[in-house]
Amino acid sequence: MxxxxxxxxxxxxxxxxxxxxxxxxxxxxxxxxxxxxxxxxxxxxxxxxxxxxxxxxxxxxxxxxxxxxxxxxxxxxxxxxxxxxxxxxxxxxxxxxxxxxxxxxxxxxxxxxxxxAPEDYVARAPESEDKIKDDLRPFVAAITNPTWRKIVFYLLKQHGEDFFKSPAAKSNHHAYAGGLSFHTLSILRLAKAVCGLYPDINKGLLYAGALLHDLGKTVELSGAVATQYTVTGKLIGHISLIDGEICAACDELGLDQDDMQVVLLRHMVLSHHGLQEYGSPVRPELMEAEILHHLDELDASIMMMDSALAKTAPGDFTDRIFALDNRSFYRPEENKKNE
CATH class of the missing domain: 2.40.50.140 (Nucleic acid-binding proteins)
Known part of the structure; x- marks a missing residue:
């Protein structure tokens, strides 16, 4: 990077x-x-x-x-x-x-x-940019497959600072400055834990897919201040955008787009929304792709619930959360963390 x-x-x-x-x-x-x-x-x-x-x-x-x-x-x-x-x-x-x-x-x-000053009103990731960078490095280094490693390094370098200042969404989850990189790091932390429990998972493929899955949002979204969808984002979407960038990276790096290692990585990105009606061109048909989809959903859901519960008094329900089937969530009277 x-x-x-x-x-x-x-x-x-x-x-x-x-x-x-x-x-x-x-x-x-x-x-x-x-x-x-x-x-x-x-x-x-x-x-x-x-x-x-x-x-x-x-x-x-x-x-x-x-x-x-x-x-x-x-x-x-x-x-x-x-x-x-x-x-x-x-x-x-x-x-x-x-x-x-x-x-x-x-x-x-x-x-x-x-x-x-608009930037004074923009929420920021709960961890500093330096910590996010430091904690991302071991995950990037853990990708030993040369094809995936070259593509991940190339695309992270291409997106540069945008990866660290962009939100991960317009409104639902991680919709703040640094949200994209923090969301990516959170998924990687979850992935590490899952890989520790299930040794048959291809850790390098899961990490590479996690690092790239939402990278197209640097183009799809306008930025952290008054986030809007760009014209390109509306017409193409972040999934197709990053898939196209993977193919372009192959051309620049002298890699064959039809090589199975490239196809596996593209599938990770293309399927991470899980269902075609949610924007994925294909459903997950790799174990690592299915895991990435669920970890993505888990992190986003926890973030939305945690944000709503933080604004809710003990003994009350949160406001309805549209992205979670318009449900409200109850905050118990004794909601002591880590117990």
């Missing part, structure tokens, strides 16, 4: 978000008056039944997201209230169909004298 590019990423993990209002979005409860600076993560112009425009907005800071509708908007507001800008918003926190929402009273752009 290109050390110069990776070391240059350290500034992405410096500094703390500055907010002139003490509370962050996750601190408010239903019925509370909300007055905060926040990043607009998403903005959609929609129509009321009468045909009037309104903005469906999603606000974000390092504590999480909160959605709300801004009614009776004018053309200037539609033009200026875009994803990626920092605003001052006032309203009331409430709930709709089991999900938190903000009943917006007013929204305006933050001024030059107010905390208006």
């Amino acid at each position: 290109n050390g110069t590019k990776v070391n240059a990423l350290s500034h992405f993990f410096r500094g703390k978000g500055r907010n002139m209002v003490d509370k962050q979005l996750a601190d408010f409860q239903d019925g509370d008056q909300v007055k905060v600076f926040a990043l607009i993560k998403d903005a959609q112009i929609r129509k009321t039944r009468k045909g009037d425009d309104y903005l469906a907005l999603t606000f974000s800071d390092r504590s999480g997201d909160l959605a709300g509708n801004f009614w009776d908007v004018d053309e200037k507001q539609e033009e200026t209230l875009k994803p990626g800008v920092v605003v001052y918003v006032e309203g009331t926190r409430s709930a709709y169909q089991g999900k938190p929402q903000l009943n917006i009273d007013d929204v305006r752009l933050a001024t030059v004298n107010e905390p208006n």
